[in-house]
Amino acid sequence: MDRQTQKMIGNLGSEDKDVKYQAFLYVQAATNKPVDWAYEIWERLKNDLTHSDNHRRAIAGQLLCNLAKSDHEGRIFLDFPDLLELTKDKRFVTARHTLQALWKIGLAGERQKEMLLNGLTERFDDCKNEKNCTLIRFDIIESLRKLYDQDKDETIRQKALTLIETEANFKYRRKYAFVWKK
Template structure:
């Protein structure tokens, strides 16, 4: 990892809100492509998934989701449950930001895609007891759309449509279907 990227990770924990946000954006941008330094920060990010500061938890989850494409050892296959836990964070904004980025894990390969899809399908089906479950479902369907747009995998679209068909409330069924128009 070069010194500039090290600085970005340091700045992402800064007390200065603007500096922290700028570093956050720079790290997300850098991790949109494969990087050769993922394992230099991997373990720290895993630790940060349970950090006392919810912003740290959210950033760690988003960085790890992005870094899945830079994971030739497939550590994510073992670490994914820890990442998924942040999508159920006590702070809803943290949970939501984590959930909205989780689809990127599926870009790392077939095994990772199947893992992410399995977790999202289960949550869609079994998460109706959760507070704000309609928003969570919307994020899950949007995640599937994002994966489909990147991978052009008809099975993803088919799964999403089948899930939407199980929704009884017309208002939400329409909202979810609109994502696929």
Template sequence: MDEQLKEAFINAKSKDKQVSYEAYRYILQATDKQVDWAYEVWEDLLEGLRSKNNHQRSQSVQYLANLAKSDPEKRMLSDLPELWEVTKDDKFVTARHSLQAIWKVGLAGDDLKERVMALMADRFENCMDEKNHTLVRFDIIQNMKHLYDQLEDEGIKQTALDLMHNVEDEKYRKKYLQVWK
């Protein structure tokens, strides 16, 4: 990892919101492709999932989701449940940002794709008691579309269609179906 990236990981925790945001965007861009330094920050990011700072929790999920494709040791297979927990964070914005990033874990191999799809499908079916459940459902359908667009796996599309067609409220069923138009 180069010095600029090390500095970005430090700056991402800055109290200065502009400094933190610029570092966050830089790290997301740097982790958008496969890298050879993922394990240099992996444990710190796992620790960030449990931070008292909700921004740290959300960012840690987003970084780890991006780094899943840079995980030859397949650590994500055992760490995914910790990331998934943040998608249910008490702070809805943290939960939502985490949920919106989790699909990227599914790009790291068939085993992770199947696990992410199973988690999302289960959540879609069982989130009716959650506050903002329609947004949760929308994000899950959008995640499945992102995965499908990247992997062109018809099983992903069929799962999403099955979930959407089982939505009783026609207004929301139509809204979710629009994602797949």
């Protein structure tokens, strides 16, 4: 890992929100492709999933999703339940940032994609009594679309359409379906 990346990873814990945000953008961009230093920060990010600072939780969730493509040891299989739990965070913005990044795990391999599809299906079903259910469901459908656009696996599209059909409210069913008409 080069010095600049080390510095930026260190800055992820900064008290200065601007410094922290710039570090996040840098590390996120760096992890958009596989990196050989994923395990140098993995445990730190995993621990940050329960940090008292909701920004640290959101950053950790998003970066772990990005690092899934660099995870040749398969740690994501153990940590996925924690990421899915973060989509229920008391701070909805934190939950939503994590939920919107989960799809990237599906790009890491077939087993990861299957785990992701099962997790998103479960989350789609279990959010029905939550305050922000329609936003959660929209994010799930949109995430499946992003994964499909990258992967072109027909099972992803079928999963999304099946989930859409389970929505009882026609207005929301139509809104979710629109994501797939683009």
